[in-house]
Amino acid sequence: MTNYKKLFLLSFTIICSVQMIQSDYIAAVVEYEPINATFPNETVEANLAQYVYFIEHAQLSSVQIIVFPEYGLTGLADNASEYAIEIPNPTDNSIHFEHFWLEKLSNAAVAHSMYVVVNLLEKEKAEKNILYYNTDVVFDTKGRIVAKHRKVNLFQEPLLTPGNSEQNKNIFTTDFGVTFGVFTCADISFYNPAKTILSNPAVTDIIFPTAWGSFLPFFHSLSIQNAYTLASKVNLLAANLNSVENGMSGSGIYAADGTIISYYLSGKPGSKMQIATVKTTPTSETTVFDTYGYEPLNNTISTLDNLNTNRYFDSEKYVFKRLNISQLNIKEEVCHRSFCCAFSINVSSTALNASEIYQIMAYRGPARIGELRNLKFCSLVACKSSDLNTCGDRNIKLTSKLESVLVETNVLDEREGFYLPISLTGDLVPVFNTSYNSTAYKGARIYKYLASNIKQENILAFGIVANDGITLSFNSMLIVGILVLKHLLR
Numbered sequence: 001m002t003n004y005k006k007l008f009l010l011s012f013t014i015i016c017s018v019q020m021i022q023s024d025y026i027a028a029v030v031e032y033e034p035i036n037a038t039f040p041n042e043t044v045e046a047n048l049a050q051y052v053y054f055i056e057h058a059q060l061s062s063v064q065i066i067v068f069p070e071y072g073l074t075g076l077a078d079n080a081s082e083y084a085i086e087i088p089n090p091t092d093n094s095i096h097f098e099h100f101w102l103e104k105l106s107n108a109a110v111a112h113s114m115y116v117v118v119n120l121l122e123k124e125k126a127e128k129n130i131l132y133y134n135t136d137v138v139f140d141t142k143g144r145i146v147a148k149h150r151k152v153n154l155f156q157e158p159l160l161t162p163g164n165s166e167q168n169k170n171i172f173t174t175d176f177g178v179t180f181g182v183f184t185c186a187d188i189s190f191y192n193p194a195k196t197i198l199s200n201p202a203v204t205d206i207i208f209p210t211a212w213g214s215f216l217p218f219f220h221s222l223s224i225q226n227a228y229t230l231a232s233k234v235n236l237l238a239a240n241l242n243s244v245e246n247g248m249s250g251s252g253i254y255a256a257d258g259t260i261i262s263y264y265l266s267g268k269p270g271s272k273m274q275i276a277t278v279k280t281t282p283t284s285e286t287t288v289f290d291t292y293g294y295e296p297l298n299n300t301i302s303t304l305d306n307l308n309t310n311r312y313f314d315s316e317k318y319v320f321k322r323l324n325i326s327q328l329n330i331k332e333e334v335c336h337r338s339f340c341c342a343f344s345i346n347v348s349s350t351a352l353n354a355s356e357i358y359q360i361m362a363y364r365g366p367a368r369i370g371e372l373r374n375l376k377f378c379s380l381v382a383c384k385s386s387d388l389n390t391c392g393d394r395n396i397k398l399t400s401k402l403e404s405v406l407v408e409t410n411v412l413d414e415r416e417g418f419y420l421p422i423s424l425t426g427d428l429v430p431v432f433n434t435s436y437n438s439t440a441y442k443g444a445r446i447y448k449y450l451a452s453n454i455k456q457e458n459i460l461a462f463g464i465v466a467n468d469g470i471t472l473s474f475n476s477m478l479i480v481g482i483l484v485l486k487h488l489l490r
């Protein structure tokens with residue numbers, strides 16, 4: 001290497017390390033209920049005006065980055081062609097945009113000195129036709145687009161084209177020294193990009209605009225957000241669309257150590273901004289100091305009755321084992337197709353009703369939910385009756401008190417394994433103060449999810465979910481074929 005090149009590298013390193021000084025930052029996530037006007041253009045413009053209103057209020061609390069949800073500007077538009085615009089790539093440093101929606105967002109970012117994250121429908125002229133994407137866009141405080149993420153894992157969006165992870169420029173470093181990754185909605189439950197994005201060790205914080213319609217009991221909004229933070233040990237800023245008739249609510253700010261800094265879930269239509277300080281060296285002492293919206297921040301849930309919740313629970317396909325809770329210290333295992341989970345559960349002797357039913361269950365097999373392909377899950381579930389179909393459903397309030405639950409699974413250490421620890425209470429929030437670890441051991445991996453010292457929560461579900469959403473390429477199918485053949489010939 002010539003001296004000249006060395007010098008160049010050196011100065012580059014210095015610039016980088018100056019930028020790498022991290023500081024705590026103030027974030028806002030907006031759960032947003034979109035306005036629907038008569039024409040698509042008017043819908044987006046009405047929502048843009050609301051966004052600017054939120055940005056102005058966020059500035060009063062010195063917010064440095066604000067996150068709006070997926071489909072927030074367009075509403076749940078099913079015909080992308082009526083809404084989609086061209087969006088320049090992050091490499092283009094320009095702050096002048098052809099489309100005035102982008103211009104408006106860029107100006108708001110500059111005027112309020114704030115990183116602004118929005119989701120839009122994007123169009124791109126291809127050779128023969130026009131392609132449409134579900135796209136997150138990040139503006140920096142200078143008004144430039146610094147990141148763009150085209151949703152990789154679409155969920156019932158037939159007119160859209162999935163983004164390509166290699167082409168997505170969805171990682172950026174802010175002027176306050178934090179490196180963020182961005183992905184959207186169903187992406188959070190797929191190895192690519194939810195785990196691959198963390199292969200860049202600089203990424204300590206994830207931005208998650210979503211329009212998440214919850215499914216009981218294993219795919220509830222706050223539950224999945226909390227699970228991702230526990231599994232990935234990063235901070236998470238999750239902004240959900242508010243559409244209670246579609247089961248969409250549940251946004252939050254999560255710290256890398258598993259603390260839920262702030263959350264919001266409601267059955268009442270409306271928008272809600274949560275603001276909190278996020279520590280870059282996480283501790284449990286985090287401040288939640290302001291909010292702006294239709295209700296005061298309360299870390300709470302209100303009028304949940306109106307929050308529609310879909311259900312995805314094929315009880316006839318799962319293996320169940322009823323727990324004998326009068327044993328108080330329970331150790332049981334349940335398996336389905338060689339996927340096994342061991343549970344250790346302690347029940348309080350002072351609050352015990354032996355007629356109440358808790359089951360443990362396991363499943364491994366094909367999924368029939370959106371574009372998920374193969375699922376594994378095992379969980380403790382509360383049941384209303386001996387009818388297994390009532391397990392993990394709404395409005396179950398068992399009086400028997402669980403003091404601690406530990407679930408453990410020991411699986412092959414696959415490169416693309418992506419396991420999430422999920423928990424849900426009767427109030428549709430995660431169980432607080434849980435701990436989740438994974439350890440590699442002789443080609444296997446052991447996942448442990450623990451809630452000790454459970455307070456008053458009435459647990460609906462507590463377990464581990466994995467989505468083996470691997471698209472088999474022709475090559476890997478060939479390899480699998482050869483392996484199967486070898487096995488048969490043995």
Ligand SMILES: *[C@@H]1O[C@H](CO)[C@@H](O)[C@H](O)[C@H]1NC(C)=O
Binds near residue numbers: 039041042
């Ligand atoms: C929106 O589109 C409609 C129909 O194309 C048009 O009549 C109307 O003028 C547009 N509104 C604005 C504010 O541009």
Ligand SMILES: *[C@@H]1O[C@H](CO)[C@@H](O)[C@H](O)[C@H]1NC(C)=O
Binds near residue numbers: 036037038075076077
């Ligand atoms: C918005 O309103 C238009 C016109 O009233 C209607 O056709 C469309 O379905 C609505 N979209 C949503 C997402 O509610």
Ligand SMILES: *[C@@H]1O[C@H](CO)[C@@H](O)[C@H](O)[C@H]1NC(C)=O
Binds near residue numbers: 079081082
């Ligand atoms: C979507 O909207 C465009 C433009 O209004 C229209 O030509 C097209 O038929 C629509 N597509 C669908 C699937 O509704």
Ligand SMILES: *[C@@H]1O[C@H](CO)[C@@H](O)[C@H](O)[C@H]1NC(C)=O
Binds near residue numbers: 296297298300302
């Ligand atoms: C939280 O919400 C409940 C129900 O809406 C209300 O009664 C209570 O006063 C709120 N608490 C705070 C601290 O705002």
Ligand SMILES: *[C@@H]1O[C@H](CO)[C@@H](O)[C@H](O)[C@H]1NC(C)=O
Binds near residue numbers: 324326327
């Ligand atoms: C449940 O456990 C209790 C205490 O160990 C025992 O007395 C009882 O027989 C068990 N019930 C069943 C159905 O196994």
Ligand SMILES: *[C@@H]1O[C@H](CO)[C@@H](O)[C@H](O)[C@H]1NC(C)=O
Binds near residue numbers: 329345404405406452
């Ligand atoms: C359950 O109770 C037993 C006996 O008191 C104790 O050894 C064990 O650690 C407890 N389990 C958990 C998960 O806290």
Ligand SMILES: *[C@@H]1O[C@H](CO)[C@@H](O)[C@H](O)[C@H]1NC(C)=O
Binds near residue numbers: 353354355356399
């Ligand atoms: C115990 O649970 C059963 C089944 O849920 C219920 O019918 C019964 O009323 C409960 N008993 C008490 C004392 O709460």
Ligand SMILES: *[C@@H]1O[C@H](CO)[C@@H](O)[C@H](O)[C@H]1NC(C)=O
Binds near residue numbers: 433
């Ligand atoms: C979680 O743990 C922290 C620290 O031990 C404690 O201050 C907090 O009250 C706990 N939260 C809940 C909901 O149990």
Ligand SMILES: *[C@@H]1O[C@H](CO)[C@@H](O)[C@H](O)[C@H]1NC(C)=O
Binds near residue numbers: 435436437448450
């Ligand atoms: C995970 O590891 C931490 C630190 O070693 C420990 O405190 C915690 O109990 C472990 N959690 C589980 C579920 O094993």
